[in-house]
Amino acid sequence: MYHIERAIFDLRRGLPVVIVTPQYRLLVQALENSESLSELAALAGNRPAMVLTRHRLAALGHSISAEAAVLPLSGDTDAADLYRLAVAKQPEKSSRLSGLMPAGPGERGALALMRRALLLPAALCADIASEQEAEIDQRLARGELLSLSAEDAQRAIHGAPGMLKRVSEAEIPLETAQQSRFVLFREPDGMREHVAVVIGDAEGSQEPVPVRLHSACLTGDLFGSLRCDCGEQLRNAVADINAMGGGVLLYLAQEGRGIGLANKLRAYTLQDDGLDTVDADQVLGFGDDERQYSVAVDMLRSLGIGRVQMLTNNPLKMAALREGGIEIVSRQALYGSVNDHNQRYLMAKAQRGGHYLQDVLHKALPDR
Ligand SMILES: Nc1nc2c(ncn2[C@@H]2O[C@H](COP(=O)(O)OP(=O)(O)OP(=O)(O)O)[C@@H](O)[C@H]2O)c(=O)[nH]1
Numbered sequence: 572m573y574h575i576e577r578a579i580f581d582l583r584r585g586l587p588v589v590i591v592t593p594q595y596r597l598l599v600q601a602l603e604n605s606e607s608l609s610e611l612a613a614l615a616g617n618r619p620a621m622v623l624t625r626h627r628l629a630a631l632g633h634s635i636s637a638e639a640a641v642l643p644l645s646g647d648t649d650a651a652d653l654y655r656l657a658v659a660k661q662p663e664k665s666s667r668l669s670g671l672m673p674a675g676p677g678e679r680g681a682l683a684l685m686r687r688a689l690l691l692p693a694a695l696c697a698d699i700a701s702e703q704e705a706e707i708d709q710r711l712a713r714g715e716l717l718s719l720s721a722e723d724a725q726r727a728i729h730g731a732p733g734m735l736k737r738v739s740e741a742e743i744p745l746e747t748a749q750q751s752r753f754v755l756f757r758e759p760d761g762m763r764e765h766v767a768v769v770i771g772d773a774e775g776s777q778e779p780v781p782v783r784l785h786s787a788c789l790t791g792d793l794f795g796s797l798r799c800d801c802g803e804q805l806r807n808a809v810a811d812i813n814a815m816g817g818g819v820l821l822y823l824a825q826e827g828r829g830i831g832l833a834n835k836l837r838a839y840t841l842q843d844d845g846l847d848t849v850d851a852d853q854v855l856g857f858g859d860d861e862r863q864y865s866v867a868v869d870m871l872r873s874l875g876i877g878r879v880q881m882l883t884n885n886p887l888k889m890a891a892l893r894e895g896g897i898e899i900v901s902r903q904a905l906y907g908s909v910n911d912h913n914q915r916y917l918m919a920k921a922q923r924g925g926h927y928l929q930d931v932l933h934k935a936l937p938d939r
């Protein structure tokens with residue numbers, strides 16, 4: 572897996588990588604790090620095309636059934652055009668969408684790498700021309716370029732296979748839960764870390780354990796942002812679990828429903844322009860919710876917990892734990908407060924994401 576992680580770092584730094592399929596080799600670069608097409612075109616010996624997700628194409632008014640498609644780019648495409656095609660609310664010229672082709676395994680692999688790297692899910696891809704093969708091979712041999720198979724690239728989205736590592740732990744008394752222990756887990760590829768806060772003696776319990784899955788939200792958890800309810804939910808969860816006699820809060824590295832902080836800030840700006848939380852993510856090329864919870868299942872297993880009382884309003888979290896073989900004995904709601912800044916976000920979660928928020932919304936906004 573090592574070359575996948577290296578490829579992700581290269582893409583985040585703005586360098587191209589080579590993706591290899593049995594039929595062709597592609598030179599790939601992250602769209603968000605691309606100022607112009609000319610350097611990539613010169614190295615590949617072919618003009619790059621842009622790979623976009625079906626969510627982005629839907630936002631541009633073009634529906635496809637495949638996961639992604641390839642858009643040929645004309646020679647006069649500049650950086651502003653690229654950015655507009657990838658993230659603008661409305662495309663300037665929809666005629667630019669003519670000539671879309673289905674994405675092959677190499678292009679799909681490119682998008683998987685972008686998503687794992689928490690970049691915008693849009694890539695520039697150019698077929699490597701035969702006259703450039705020697706130059707590319709030399710750069711690969713010198714270690715200046717990195718290549719990986721399309722299969723490996725596509726797998727990147729799921730992270731590395733294998734066991735989560737339980738790395739370190741310490742007792743950390745909290746204001747509302749004095750007997751708390753933080754246990755840090757690292758994903759096998761070293762890319763993400765997640766923390767279990769074990770309150771009381773929940774580890775290894777045969778009884779149903781109160782459990783909260785909390786996805787990271789820097790703005791809400793740390794700074795008390797009023798745009799969401801995360802900070803309050805986090806603090807309420809710790810206090811509630813303590814009051815229930817102990818349990819576990821999993822603090823998951825899934826900022827912005829899995830799209831990362833850079834993209835969440837982009838999504839907030841789109842919301843300021845009138846979009847709701849789901850549509851804003853779609854404009855950026857993401858689905859409604861990009862989170863995967865297998866890591867939470869692994870953490871619970873590692874803590875010897877198989878039966879849980881869940882604190883959540885999110886049906887997807889419950890389905891994911893059930894699918895992972897965790898028995899859900901009960902569910903209880905967990906609310907933050909509704910305010911002028913977050914009410915639209917909470918409404919969208921209830922109406923579009925199916926979250927169980929009707930009670931709290933009805934109380935705060937009886938006439939909505
Ligand atoms: N993409 C995106 N993410 C957001 C936005 N607002 C909050 N988030 C993220 O949404 C996630 C909220 O996660 P959780 O607190 O676990 O909650 P939830 O999915 O609402 O489910 P429960 O609280 O368990 O009912 C965090 O990762 C936040 O960073 C937004 O407008 N856009």
Ligand SMILES: [Zn+2]
Nearest residue numbers: 788791799801
């Ligand atoms: Zn939040």
